[in-house]
Amino acid sequence: MKKFSVFQKMNDNHKNTTKEGYKRVLIYCSSKDQLEETISSLPIIDGYWDAFDNLQKAIDAIKKGDYGIVFCESTPMNPADRDLVLAAHAKATHIQSFYSSRLTRNDVIASMWDLEDGYYFRYSREEQDAMTVALYSMFTEPSHIKWFSHMQGEFHAMREKVAREKTQTVLLTGASGTAKYTLAQIAHIRSMRRNNRFVFANCKTLAPLKVIKWGASEKSHFTRILRSMTNQAQGGTLYLHEIDHLDIEAQELIADFLNNELKVNTDKNLFNGIIICSTRVSIEDRLPGHICSPKLIQVLRRNVIKVPSLTEYHEDIELLAIEILKNYCVSLNIPEKVFTKAALKVICDHIWTRNLRELFDVIKHAVLISPNKRIAADAIIMHPVVDATDTHSDKLRKVRQALRDCKGNKRKAAKELHIAPKTLYAWMRDLGIPLDYK
Numbered sequence: 360m361k362k363f364s365v366f367q368k369m370n371d372n373h374k375n376t377t378k379e380g381y382k383r384v385l386i387y388c389s390s391k392d393q394l395e396e397t398i399s400s401l402p403i404i405d406g407y408w409d410a411f412d413n414l415q416k417a418i419d420a421i422k423k424g425d426y427g428i429v430f431c432e433s434t435p436m437n438p439a440d441r442d443l444v445l446a447a448h449a450k451a452t453h454i455q456s457f458y459s460s461r462l463t464r465n466d467v468i469a470s471m472w473d474l475e476d477g478y479y480f481r482y483s484r485e486e487q488d489a490m491t492v493a494l495y496s497m498f499t500e501p502s503h504i505k506w507f508s509h510m511q512g513e514f515h516a517m518r519e520k521v522a523r524e525k526t527q528t529v530l531l532t533g534a535s536g537t538a539k540y541t542l543a544q545i546a547h548i549r550s551m552r553r554n555n556r557f558v559f560a561n562c563k564t565l566a567p568l569k570v571i572k573w574g575a576s577e578k579s580h581f582t583r584i585l586r587s588m589t590n591q592a593q594g595g596t597l598y599l600h601e602i603d604h605l606d607i608e609a610q611e612l613i614a615d616f617l618n619n620e621l622k623v624n625t626d627k628n629l630f631n632g633i634i635i636c637s638t639r640v641s642i643e644d645r646l647p648g649h650i651c652s653p654k655l656i657q658v659l660r661r662n663v664i665k666v667p668s669l670t671e672y673h674e675d676i677e678l679l680a681i682e683i684l685k686n687y688c689v690s691l692n693i694p695e696k697v698f699t700k701a702a703l704k705v706i707c708d709h710i711w712t713r714n715l716r717e718l719f720d721v722i723k724h725a726v727l728i729s730p731n732k733r734i735a736a737d738a739i740i741m742h743p744v745v746d747a748t749d750t751h752s753d754k755l756r757k758v759r760q761a762l763r764d765c766k767g768n769k770r771k772a773a774k775e776l777h778i779a780p781k782t783l784y785a786w787m788r789d790l791g792i793p794l795d796y797k
Contacts, residue, residue: 528634
């Protein structure tokens with residue numbers, strides 16, 4: 360976020376009254392961390408300002424008070440400066456200066472690391488997740504949607520717990536598609552770490568895991584890669600996605616690295632940031648294919664957030680779809696679109712087993728193929744469709760999903776994706792998907 364310049368003297372009264380030569384200052388940011396950072400960067404005398412992390416309260420304060428200067432943090436998805444200006448204009452106050460700091464979309468870029476040969480992480484690209492961009496603004500204000508309200512409460516409580524106990528690790532548990540990646544990145548953006556990197560380490564591999572003997576050289580190489588990732592994430596966030604995909608040896612190496620080299624969750628911690636891990640199930644559930652190392656459980660069990668599936672909030676689907684559609688249109692800077700009643704019925708009748716990510720993909724595609732404001736029922740396509748706007752990760756996920764749905768049958772998968780079989784083979788080669796994947 361931008362730093363602000365020095366400004367004139369301010370009022371010494373706390374009740375929004377004025378005194379000759381002085382005016383009170385109103386400051387709005389969408390989170391407490393951003394608010395604290397902004398206040399610390401401003402040469403403001405204590406007691407001469409009012410600070411808000413709730414937009415409606417800031418608007419109400421402008422309507423009731425007499426401010427001379429307004430500072431506002433805004434984003435393309437959450438244009439709070441517009442709302443504050445409208446409130447000030449309606450009140451006809453004598454605001455002398457209005458400063459707006461815009462968080463750009465660069466703030467939602469992730470540095471992507473993928474598993475190479477199923478065992479070693481390799482830096483691959485920088486990527487922006489469209490769902491993170493669209494959903495970010497939905498976390499800036501209290502939500503009437505139960506799923507979002509629940510997650511806002513969970514993250515607020517965890518932020519306070521981490522700050523109070525001075526810990527550096529957080530674990531997200533939830534089924535595939537529950538937006539664990541998006542939630543981790545939004546937590547990064549809404550913190551003081553946002554000016555540093557968000558490093559995404561994907562612990563899932565496409566190739567079947569080969570039996571590997573973890574000798575001294577293999578362990579040393581794996582640890583060097585972990586060191587490179589954490590160095591890149593210093594001051595920011597390292598996110599290990601679905602870490603339960605890794606074999607036990609790799610999990611124990613990560614646990615040893617966090618405990619012995621980084622000394623996380625201790626007074627001697629050497630990592631200036633947060634490490635967020637995610638798993639598909641509770642780390643203590645010993646289910647086939649989901650077993651976690653006891654060493655890793657010991658590191659991660661202190662701070663755990665359970666991310667619920669959409670099936671637990673089925674009554675929220677209609678409101679959730681409408682709100683996602685609205686915010687996705689804002690993120691694209693296009694006129695707002697709306698669902699027809701028939702389209703909403705199709706959405707509400709569907710069982711979203713692939714959770715929030717599946718719902719977002721369906722809405723995203725519907726927006727792209729609907730030329731008019733109203734999105735009709737025939738634009739709600741439930742099977743995976745690869746769009747021109749998809750990132751590498753989006754395309755990979757959709758092709759894999761089609762192959763799984765068709766149990767590896769390439770001709771059927773190609774038909775589901777609306778592409779030629781030759782195109783599917785080319786995509787599988789480019790994406791590194793084995794020919795026997797199913």
